[in-house]
Structures are given as structure tokens and as C-alpha cells.
Amino acid sequence: MAFNLNRARGEVDADTLYERRRRRFRILVCIDGSDASYDGLRFASRIGESDECDIILLYVRPIDQGMRTGGLQVRVARENMLDWGLELPGIRHLKKGLSMLAGDESLSAHWTTKTSHTDSWGDPLGDNKVEYRHENGKSIVLKLKAAPDVASGVLDQYELGPYNLIIMGEPSHWHSEARSFFGASVAQKVAMLSPCSVMVARPKGVHQNRGHLICVDGTRHSLDAMRREAVLAHHSGDSITVLCVARHQSEAATAERVLEKSVEMLSRIDIHDVGTLVRVGDPVEEIVRAGNDHSVIAVADSGKKLIRRLFTGGIAFRVMGAAETSVLNVR
């Protein structure tokens, strides 16, 4: 809707804007005011230092439903709050996030500000956006969005993107595939349905810089994901260890060969000093065990189509739930 409005006003064409965004590394950080969500932001701040990287802070506010308030629209209460000079829920959290990324002095000296508002879901308080753009082209966006529920708000925001990475704070719970149909947390829903890579940030992973553990299984899909994640880790100055899990001892030699190939691939893109690790056993258990000594576990997505992913999950999905450190599901 925002794109159509902009087009009507003669602003940048939607396709042009989309293409322009595709050329940048865009990170969507979901903020809900919890410590876990700020942990995610700290990670985004670390990997997103480059001028080529934009960070979008998103707070999703459930849409106001007059049906639940006996017929009086919640907007009456909200407008009353605004008249008192009180902020909408979420603004305070987004401002705190902004202060973690850029200081007040820097903002006033080097950044330009642009605000915009879009009606959504018939709610006049709708979506609000403040974009801070640095002289060098980097931008930080604070987005306050209304949606029927938080997970669909995050996924809807992806559609307005695109984004390369969505970062969520540690979820309150993580259910098995079957149970997740009935009570999935926001992070789990987003991890299941997001088209782009998703990271679940955990305090242990964010506060201690102990490098990235990248998991490969020899498939083209996993090697490609490894290459992308290694670039990210290398860019942040973090150490890299590549892990391959053999289900049985007889497959250990194959795992060794996969790792040799992986190291060779990385050296071709000037990434050296890569550690390697072979483990034998259940992939999920071994990845979690080895990964808990690292800041980030990166696992390639199963590559399954959405419906299959919903029913059968995958190693990446299970590692996301079981690990004690941050997990990046690379898509």
C-alpha cells in the first residue's frame, strides 16, 4: 500500500525502490521491548556496521479491535493518550533501539530524517515509519506497524522489503512441528514461514564473541549457504569453524572430504584460517553440543518447500529450538 501511495505522489517507483534495496544488505530486527530482542539488535549492530547495510527496527502492534472493547474503538483511548502527550506502545522501545545504534550527537550531525504514515487495517493510527539516512547512504528505520498478530506483521513487513536477514529475540518456547500448529511462538512462526534467512538471537551468543560454527552436509545447498554465512562472519571479524556430522563412523571419511572441499571453497573467496570439526552421531544433538561453544550456529535450511517444511521441519528448525546459543537458519 505504501508503494502505491508513493507512486501516486510521484515519488520513487516501487520497482526502482525494490531494486535499489536488493543491492543492499538489509536486516530486519524485531523489537518487542524484551532483553532478548535487544540482544538481537546488538548482533545486527555488529554485523551491520558496513555502509552497505541497512537496519530496520520493527515493532508490531496488534490491530485495535472494537469487537473486543464492547463496541468502543480502542482508537478513542489511543487518541486520548496522544492528547495527553503519551506515546503509542512501541515507540519507546524503538527509540531505545535507535540509541543503541547511533548516538544523539551523531544523529543530529550526519543523518537526515524522513517520517511517513500509512493507514493499515482501517486503523488511522496505522503504520508509522521514521527513516534516518546517513551521508554515506546507510539507513536505520524505525517502523511501528499494526497487524492482526505479531508474526504476520513481521512476515508482512518482509513483503514490503526485501530483507536478507530477520533477527528475532530468544523465543519463550519452541514446540515440535506438530505442536507448533497449535501454540508456536512468534519466533517459531517467523522461522517456519519466512522466505529469507532468520536468526534467533540468544544472550549467550551475543555477549560472548566465540566465533561462528557453520554446518555443512556436502549438498550444494548447504555449501552455498556456508559460503554466504562465512562472508558474513568474516566481515564481522569473527572466527569460523565448519562442522560436518557423520551419522555413523563409516561415514566419517566422507565428512572429512566435505570439510576439505568447504575449506577450499572459502579460500577461493579469500577466507582463510578456517577451523574444521567432524562429529559422529545424531546431527541435531551433535550440532547443538558443538555449537554451544560458539556465538552463532549457522545451519542451512532444509531447502524443502513451505508445506513440507511445515509438516516435517528439518535439522535447522530443531537446532533453532534446542540450542543455547544464537542460531542462524540460512535460506
Add this chain to the structure above:
Amino acid sequence: MPLPTVALLIIVGQILLLGVDSNTVAKSLMTDSVLFIMGSLMLAVAVVKQKLDIRIAWLIVRVTGTKTTRICFGISVVSGVLASFVGEHTVAAMMLPVGITLISLTSDDPKEVRRLAAVLLFSISYGCSIAGIGTPSGGARNAIMIGYWKEFFFDPTNPETRKFLIDYITWIAYAYPVFLIQLPFVTLILNWTFKPEYQHLSRSVARLRQQIVNQGPMKPSDWLAIAIFALILVGWIFLSGEIGLGTVAIMGAAIFLIVGLVRWEEINSGVNWGVVLLYAAAISLGLQMKDTGAAQWVAESFLHLLKPLGAEEGIGLWAAVSALTTLVTNTMSNGAAVAVLGPIVLKMAIVAGENPLILGFITAISSAFAYLTVVGTPACTIVYASGYLKTTDFLVVGWRMVVMSTIIMILAATFYWPLLGG
């Protein structure tokens, strides 16, 4: 499917499936109860727009001082007394900024005032919730139950049935004491559950005082709004028996519009008309449940279930009806709960040989026990919109509130209502 579609299907279903004449269905949609719901929602928007909230806030802190417990009690009392007359959604919308201002002036960091926020905001919402049953104008459910009693039991040719025409004062006599007794328990339960971080709010009260000073003295429009509201109150107390609660509410909304204290556009955008339609359809369905015998069948089935538990009469039945209403009202609005359960409970009273007034009051009052969920009552939904509360907070404190309210209501039904002839 949008929820108002259910209302449309109820209307169509009555005509096509039950073969009821369309004019009869149309008439059953617009009862005095529905007029009241419509009028009170318009009044709610009009009252909130008058910005009297800051004056009310000042009144509270002037009387209570700066001690947190006393401020919470003051907020519950004022929210409750107002909500008992104008409806909980109106008061919750008015008092929400008061609560948030006190919280945010105490600390900018929500974590530092997490428990204080819970105590202050729940004082508003639960103060409103327990009060909504105080008078007939306190909520849609009350008007709906009054309408059901009249529809089910009043026979103009039988003077004995006049006791089922419950007027404003009679309702207050039954329900207001139940609200008043609950008030101190709300503060006790909230403080016991959350134990606020700050025992005194001196700093925030001082800054609130400054905000009020900046507003200047009361304006003529403020006095006019208060006068109109007093007029509506007098109309409800003395005229509603003759012309109906709904007519007075509609008249009040019209006066606010005529004198220019609120614009139609503000009312139009502030009221969710789908809810009015839903209430109308639910009441219409309730009447059809009576006429077709569906209510009787459900009532008999429910009593049959209660028999092995020894709860088919007396206090056992009251507790069972209260539990059923509490369960339903925590998943939908309290007005809808009464609209759906009312016909069944009243038929149940006949089958069990119980007084329909007692069971009706138990249903209406229990519909206020929606303390457990965000969507249970309008006041809970509105304070939740502040962003300070978690959904689990409602469960943590809500069950204590349910136990307290149920005990007080059952005690009133046992010892107090019989004194009134109930």
C-alpha cells in the same frame, strides 16, 4: 470471516431456517436494550472527548495523597463509581492516560515500574469491571437482562408479574452493594499479587499537578458537559421505567451533538457499529430460543448434567451458573455472554423452581468476572493496549479476583437479596 457476518447469518437463518416472518425478525432486532447499547456507545465517545480525565486525576491524588496503595484505591473507587453509570469502556478510555502518566512520570524505564504499572492499570480495569454491574446503565449486559426478564415473565394482565419489570433503583438496590464490597478487595489483591516497586509516587504526583495547573480553570464547555451528563443520569433514574434506558441514552447523545460538544464524525469513527449489530442479532436469537423451545431444552440438559453433582438447585445451581457464565464471559464480551446465556438460565430457573430474578442477577453479575483474559472485558482490552501489561498478568491476578467476586456474590444472593424480596 468478519465477526459481524455472524449477526447477518443469524438474521438470515431465522427467516430461512426457522420460517420466522422477516418483519418479526426485524422488530426483534431493535429493542430498547439495543437502543441503549447504541446510545451508550455514542455517549462514551462524547464523554471521552470532553477531556475531563485530567480533572478527575487531580481529584484522585488530592484526596488520596501520594502513597501508592491509596492512589490505587482512589483510582479503583473513582473508576468504579463512574463506570457504574457510564459503562466501563468509557471510563477505561478516560483513565488510561492517567495511569500511564503516573507510571511514566515515575520512571522512563518500563522494567523499573513493571509491577507498579500492573497495579495502577489493573486498578482501572478491575475497578471498572466490578462496577459495570452496579446500575442498569453500567453495561449492555444489564440492559439485556432487564429486557429478557420483561420478555420472558412480564404479563400485562397479571399484576404479580410486575416484579419482573426491574427499574433503575431496584437494580441498584440489588447490585450496587456487591460492587462496593468488592472495592477494597481489588486493591488488596492487586498489591498482594504484584507488590509495586514504589510505595510513594510523590515525584509523579507533583509533575501531574503541574500539568493540571497548565490546563487552567474549568471552561464553560466543561461545566456544560457535566450538566448534560447529570441530566442523563436523572433521566435514567426517574424516566427509564417509562421511556426506557435506551431512549434516555439516545437523547443524551443527541444533546451532546446539538450543543456541539462532539461531532458526528467523531462518534461515527469511535463506535464499532458491527458490535451493535451483533448484540441486536444475539438478543433476537435469544428470543427465538425462547419461542422455539431451544432454551428450555438446553436448560433441561444442563440441569440433568448438574443432578449427579447435587447442584440442580439452591447454592449449587447458583455456583454452577456463575461458573458457566464466568467461563463464557472470559472468551467473549460480557454483553454477548448474557445475550447467549440469559434465555437458557431463565428457563433453567423455571425448570428448577428457582427465582428467575436471582439466577438472572447471578448471570449478569458473573458476566463481569472476565478477569482472566485480555478480551474478557472492554476495560481489560483497553488497558492492555497501553503496552505495559502481559497476557499472563491477567491470569496471575485474575483467578484471585474470580474467587473473591464469586464468594461475595453468592453471599449477597444468600443473605442480602432475600431481604429485598428476591
